[in-house]
Amino acid sequence: MSIRITVLGCRGSLPAGRKDTVLFGGDTSCYEVQAGEDLIYLDAGSGLVSAQTQGTREVHLLLSHPHLDHLMGFGLFPALRQDCRIHIYGAAWEGRNPEEQMRLLFAPPLWPVWPGDGPAQIFFHTVMPGEAFRAGGFWVDWMPSFHPGGSAVYRLRRDGKILVYATDFEHGIEAEQELIRFAEGADLLLYDGQYTPEEHDIYPGFGHSTGETGRRIGEACGAKRVWIIHHDPRATDVILTEREKRLGIHYARQGDSAEL
Ligand SMILES: [Zn+2]
Ligand SMILES: [Zn+2]
Numbered sequence: 001m002s003i004r005i006t007v008l009g010c011r012g013s014l015p016a017g018r019k020d021t022v023l024f025g026g027d028t029s030c031y032e033v034q035a036g037e038d039l040i041y042l043d044a045g046s047g048l049v050s051a052q053t054q055g056t057r058e059v060h061l062l063l064s065h066p067h068l069d070h071l072m073g074f075g076l077f078p079a080l081r082q083d084c085r086i087h088i089y090g091a092a093w094e095g096r097n098p099e100e101q102m103r104l105l106f107a108p109p110l111w112p113v114w115p116g117d118g119p120a121q122i123f124f125h126t127v128m129p130g131e132a133f134r135a136g137g138f139w140v141d142w143m144p145s146f147h148p149g150g151s152a153v154y155r156l157r158r159d160g161k162i163l164v165y166a167t168d169f170e171h172g173i174e175a176e177q178e179l180i181r182f183a184e185g186a187d188l189l190l191y192d193g194q195y196t197p198e199e200h201d202i203y204p205g206f207g208h209s210t211g212e213t214g215r216r217i218g219e220a221c222g223a224k225r226v227w228i229i230h231h232d233p234r235a236t237d238v239i240l241t242e243r244e245k246r247l248g249i250h251y252a253r254q255g256d257s258a259e260l
Pocket of ligand 2 (some may be wrong): 151
């Protein structure tokens with residue numbers, strides 16, 4: 001069975017809808033994964049607003065972590081307005097489970113209503129380190145990322161295909177070794193390349209990496225494809241196109257779609 005992934009948003013930190021970001025897009029983290037009946041969303045950034053869920057009775061949403069750019073789209077997730085079962089998976093961070101994380105943001109006065117008060121039913125699942133879980137027909141497991149406050153790197157497996165979602169990940173010797181092992185043989189590795197090496201020197205400890213490191217990890221783990229994601233909101237189309245050419249690696253664009 002084929003697995004289709006579509007980029008609904010690959011901007012990091014904040015949305016960036018401007019004339020100079022039209023090519024790579026301005027919406028924040030959201031990736032749609034489709035296989036047969038299964039519909040899975042990786043993160044609920046502003047890109048989630050354009051999810052195509054019409055007629056769907058069940059969807060799965062995997063949260064890497066609760067930073068704003070990964071949650072802000074949830075209140076306008078189209079599935080909330082449908083007779084739909086929404087399964088939300090995420091780890092506990094800073095002592096709060098996924099429901100508690102979301103209720104911090106989606107409550108007055110920051111958001112007018114709890115989104116779960118609509119026609120959809122929401123089911124929360126707290127995922128544990130080292131324990132694989134099912135999301136539809138996928139097996140999913142995760143490793144902790146290197147990111148302030150914590151984040152999850154997810155690995156989705158189905159029918160022998162492997163998709164690894166390494167967003168909000170800061171490199172370092174230990175981090176790289178762990179990810180290389182975790183992502184071994186990935187059909188597609190999505191990798192946080194928010195910074196150039198020079199920018200990373202300015203922002204050490206901010207929890208993000210570079211396209212150069214993504215390329216190196218992709219080669220070391222034998223990934224068939226690597227897409228750089230989580231583009232800095234200040235990075236224009238010209239800047240990202242130049243990086244892509246220089247590194248010979250794909251920088252994801254909103255609307256990109258691939259079959260694994
Ligand atoms: Zn982020
Ligand atoms: Zn983050």
